[in-house]
Amino acid sequence: MSHGRWIPGNDIRLLENGEEFYPRVFACIANAKTEVVLETFILFEDKVGLQLQEALVAAAKRGAQVDLTIDGWGSPSLSQHYQQVLRDAGVRLHVFDPGPRPFGWRPQFFHRMHRKIVVVDREVAFVGGINYSADHLGDFGPEAKQDYAVEIRGPLVAEIHRFVHTSLAQGQRYMRQHRQWWRWRKQLRTTPAALPAAGGADALFAVRDNNSHVNDIERHYRIAIRAAKKRIVIANAYFFPGYRLMKELRRAARRGVDVRLILQGQPDMAFVKTAAMMLYHHLLKSDVRIYEYCDRPLHGKVALMDDEWSTVGSSNLDPMSLALNLEANVVIRDRAFNALLSERLDKLMCHSCNQVTLEGMGELKGWSLVHSFLAYHFTRRYPQIASWLPSRLPRLLPASLIPAFATPKDDRDP
Secondary structure, eight states, rough: OSSSEEEEEEEEEEEEHHHHHHHHHHHHHTOOOEEEEEEEEEEEESHHHHHHHHHHHHHHHHEEEEEEETTTOOOOOOOHHHHHHHHTOEEEEEEEEEOOGGGGGGGGSSSSSOOEEEEEEEEEEEEEEEEEGGGGGGGGOOTOOOOOOEEEETTTTHHHHHHHHHHHHHHHHTTTTTTTTHHHHHHHHOOOOOOOOSSSEEEEEOOOOOOSSSSSSHHHHHHHHOOSEEEEEEESSBBBOOHHHHHHHHHHHHHHEEEEEEEEOOOOOOOHHHHHHHHHHHHTTTEEEEEESSOOOOOOOEEEEETEEEHHHHHOOOOOOOHHEEEEEEEEEEEHHHHHHHHHHHHHHHEEEEEEEEHHHHOOOHHHHHHHHHHHHHHTHHHHHHHHHOOOOOEEEEESSSSHHOOOOOOOOO
């Protein structure tokens, strides 16, 4: 399948946080006539997960074909009752299986299905970084996450639709006895009609996998950074990019581009903060501006270059996302979308961030330098280290065939 080609004629809407995202997704599922295909890394059995369950069950009972794929590492705790309600309605629950768990340890978390995609009736698609959990809503409290997604209508939806069906078919290659496999194969052999234009945005769908699209998302970032003439703004929760991307950012700043990074000011691991010290020094010395978002945890993965290029998706700029996880981003060329995203990010920098300076950080020396150096370069070499571990290609399986999901669990409080 071909990914990464620019497709004109799309209408793309920015959705910020769960307050904007969930109502749009649930409304589209409520109007589904023929099918809903949904992939997510995290699905929790809280008030958001229960709303999603209700929406999917209603769609399936109306006769829509509903496929829900979750990651076995990110969503390990769905109760048997939650799963059974879905199955009884005809929803097909698939799990991206992280593999065996020797001594309770899950080594396959190095290969995670980190995408967040929804396609409804081949008419509308959603792509972004927002999972299905209450911690994406402001009323969750200080730990509520800051994040983004996009709603897409137009010709790009057909490509995303084909991708999710290809993923289902490939994931089910071990389960050919399931009759739906043949239906998916038939769909893959059929080239669907192109969708009509819905707006003026050019867009492409970029994925990262461990086969033929190993570095597509990073490559699109590097191309855009090299072409930038005026400004670059990247907001990313986990920012430890490859050496080549780092080099492009520093070169851009040195040639006069206004390069700004919005990064996580409340990292969930002390190790990340230690590694960031050396990263910050490298970037600040090249005139890159760094802003730490401190209102609440930053979970976003968005960027813009100059006045037209933007991207929103699931991919962090760290070794896990760039070298191990399965990811999906939408890249957009549209001035109106770029302007809106720029307005939202400027608001974060002005009202919710602390700017990091070399003077404020102080000089790295002694044990601080050693710790930061080791942490930073370990983080950079993490994919290679992970590749030494025994592993097999994770599979997409019905939840009932995976022991962790087939074993009864106590129902979780909503």
